[in-house]
Amino acid sequence: MRRILALVDGEHYIPVTKEALEKVEEELGELVGAVFIGGTEKIGTPEDVKEKLGVKVWLPEEEGDGPPIDLIEKVVKEHDVDVVLDLSDEPVVSPDDRFLIGSAVLEAGAEYWGPDFRFEPVEFHDVLEKPSMRIIGTGKRVGKTAVSAYACRVLHARGYNPCVVVMGRGGPEEPEVVRGDEIELTPEYLLEQAERGKHAASDHWEDALLSRIPTVGCRRCAGGLAGKTFVTNMVRGAEIANELPTDFVVVEGSGAAVPPIETDAGIITVGAAQPLRHIGGYYGPYRIRMCDLAVVTMCEEPLADEKKVKEVERTVRSVKEGIEVVLTVFRPKPTADVEGKKVVFVTTAPEEVVPKLVEHLEEEYGCEVVGTSPHLSNRPKLMEDLEKYIGEAEVLLTELKAAAVDVATRVALEKGLDVVYVDNVPVAVGGDYDHVGDAVEEVAKLAIERFEG
Numbered sequence: 001m002r003r004i005l006a007l008v009d010g011e012h013y014i015p016v017t018k019e020a021l022e023k024v025e026e027e028l029g030e031l032v033g034a035v036f037i038g039g040t041e042k043i044g045t046p047e048d049v050k051e052k053l054g055v056k057v058w059l060p061e062e063e064g065d066g067p068p069i070d071l072i073e074k075v076v077k078e079h080d081v082d083v084v085l086d087l088s089d090e091p092v093v094s095p096d097d098r099f100l101i102g103s104a105v106l107e108a109g110a111e112y113w114g115p116d117f118r119f120e121p122v123e124f125h126d127v128l129e130k131p132s133m134r135i136i137g138t139g140k141r142v143g144k145t146a147v148s149a150y151a152c153r154v155l156h157a158r159g160y161n162p163c164v165v166v167m168g169r170g171g172p173e174e175p176e177v178v179r180g181d182e183i184e185l186t187p188e189y190l191l192e193q194a195e196r197g198k199h200a201a202s203d204h205w206e207d208a209l210l211s212r213i214p215t216v217g218c219r220r221c222a223g224g225l226a227g228k229t230f231v232t233n234m235v236r237g238a239e240i241a242n243e244l245p246t247d248f249v250v251v252e253g254s255g256a257a258v259p260p261i262e263t264d265a266g267i268i269t270v271g272a273a274q275p276l277r278h279i280g281g282y283y284g285p286y287r288i289r290m291c292d293l294a295v296v297t298m299c300e301e302p303l304a305d306e307k308k309v310k311e312v313e314r315t316v317r318s319v320k321e322g323i324e325v326v327l328t329v330f331r332p333k334p335t336a337d338v339e340g341k342k343v344v345f346v347t348t349a350p351e352e353v354v355p356k357l358v359e360h361l362e363e364e365y366g367c368e369v370v371g372t373s374p375h376l377s378n379r380p381k382l383m384e385d386l387e388k389y390i391g392e393a394e395v396l397l398t399e400l401k402a403a404a405v406d407v408a409t410r411v412a413l414e415k416g417l418d419v420v421y422v423d424n425v426p427v428a429v430g431g432d433y434d435h436v437g438d439a440v441e442e443v444a445k446l447a448i449e450r451f452e453g
Contacts, residue, residue: 002029002082005075005110006055007067007101009088010039014052020087021055031055032079037067039092067097069104076108086114096281103285103319106226121286122228124262125235128249129242131451132263133443136227136253136291138284141348142271143297143330145203145401146424147436148252151267152211154437155248160444163214163246164207165237165261167229167254170199171219175237177244178215180208187412187419190405200405203252209400210335210423214244220254226283227258234259248444258287265447266291267440272304272312272327273350280315288319293443295436299327299429302352313431326439327430331360333423334397339366344393346373346382346408347422348401361397369397377402386411397422 004024008017025031033056036046043049050057058075060068076084084105086098093101102112106121113119135151137144148164155162165175183189185208193200204217218237222230234251238261241249251259268291270279278284288294294316299309313325330349338361349357351374358369371389375381382403390396396412396419398404404421412419426436433439 003032003080004029004083004085005032005079005081006034007037007072007084007086007088008034008049008053009037009092010043010046010049011041011089011092013042014049017087018053021053024085028085029083032081033057033075035068035072035075036060037088037092039088067093067101069100072101073104073108076105076110081110083111083113086112099282100285103283103289106283106286107289119226120228122226122258122260125238125260126262127235127238127242128261128263130247130249131444131448132249132251133447134251134253134259134261134263134266134291135269136258136266136287137256137269138279138287139271139274140255142269142274143424143426144253144269145206146330147267147269147295147297147426148250149207149210149423150426150436151440152207152213152250154440155250155444156211156213158441161247162250163216163241163244164204164211164250164252165216165218165234165241165259166204166207166252167218167220167232167234167237167257167259168199168203169220169254170202171204171217172198173219173233175233175240176204176217177240178204178208178217180212180215185209187409191409191413194405201400201402203254206400207252209421214246216240220257223255223257226286227253227256229257229260232260234261256287263447264450265443267293267295267443270294270296270312270316272296272299272309276311276315279312280319285319288316288323292323292446293439294323294325295426295439296325296327296431297330297426298353300329300353300356303350309430324433324439324442325431326428326433326436328426328436329429330424331427332357333425334361334365334420335423336420338395338397338420341367341395342370342393343367343395343397344371344373344386344389345369345397346376346385346404347399348376349374367395376404376408379403379407382407383411390415390417393417395420399424
């Protein structure tokens with residue numbers, strides 16, 4: 001039988017709320033009690049609710065500007081609540097308030113219901129037998145895979161012996177192990193995989209190429225508001241990770257979808273260019289609350305000015321007390337020498353930031369960028385750009401994403417160009433750390449501490 005906690009307010013007459021609670025017990029399950037979340041229009045005082053409602057009632061210790069999130073979360077955890085049923089209404093709670101309540105409830109492991117909505121938390125499967133961390137994002141194209149690949153490289157270089165389990169929208173039917181530590185992932189090899197029907201630019205291939213560690217590629221379809229997938233084979237992927245000769249597991253999400261695997265710690269990737277409501281509203285707070293470090297990416301103009309970056313940082317810190325934050329920008333790093341070469345550079349980066357990336361490539365790596373395309377995720381436009389510039393180039397520089405293999409690599413090899421894949425390195429520009437690698441390692445240490453504890 002479900003254990004149910006009701007949320008009630010003072011904008012309903014007490015007899016009306018009492019009737020609703022009787023219906024809860026008749027139709028839905030065991031009523032643990034109710035949390036009073038505000039409003040005084042139709043009651044005397046909150047104490048009247050506590051005395052007359054006929055069930056256990058928790059009152060906030062202090063009046064606040066919004067719903068008593070901490071109290072709700074505390075009751076959920078202490079009383080093994082399965083469902084929080086919201087029987088309040090405006091003006092006590094706004095739609096924004098309800099998402100904040102829902103984020104806390106879901107993070108505490110309960111479902112959040114109202115008369116016309118039901119939200120379920122991601123079901124985390126406790127299958128890993130090694131210390132682990134999750135890396136997730138607050139949206140698509142916020143640099144989550146670049147942060148994950150970088151984190152894996154850092155952990156590998158610092159002796160943690162990691163593998164990574166990744167889910168993607170183009171992942172394999174059965175989880176696929178790619179031994180990035182053993183095989184050479186050449187453009188020809190990746191194109192061969194694409195010709196065999198694989199999505200050779202899927203995240204697990206990118207991680208294997210850029211991190212040179214074992215990866216386990218999984219698939220998923222759909223992503224709910226709170227990040228729950230409709231189908232995924234990631235549980236099996238995590239079981240496979242247990243069998244690999246590694247000591248630490250990185251579990252990587254897909255877009256804003258959350259991996260259904262229990263981990264010991266977490267990193268959230270937040271895009272500074274995202275609307276604030278996507279970070280501090282909807283179920284952005286749910287994702288933030290399950291992590292220990294926020295890597296805020298793309299903290300530069302024209303994507304985000306200093307004011308916006310500060311607002312994003314402030315929003316993240318307000319969601320979870322004590323979360324650490326590192327502000328970053330991405331800079332491209334070719335995986336092979338391109339000095340003195342004429343290159344065409346293709347990327348998923350927003351078009352307005354491409355000139356900065358070009359400047360960095362030319363200054364740091366001595367190449368001449370003769371053409372660019374920000375349309376790596378738009379095959380028709382990518383083809384137009386390649387046809388326009390590829391005749392002037394000796395080398396194709398491309399991120400390993402989207403159409404990087406089946407279109408860009410194929411065209412470049414057919415035209416006799418060398419293909420060099422590009423890493424995106426997060427560089428710290430503010431926050432709690434001067435080096436992103438140090439922040440990542442602190443999360444890894446925390447994960448090990450929790451695992452061993």
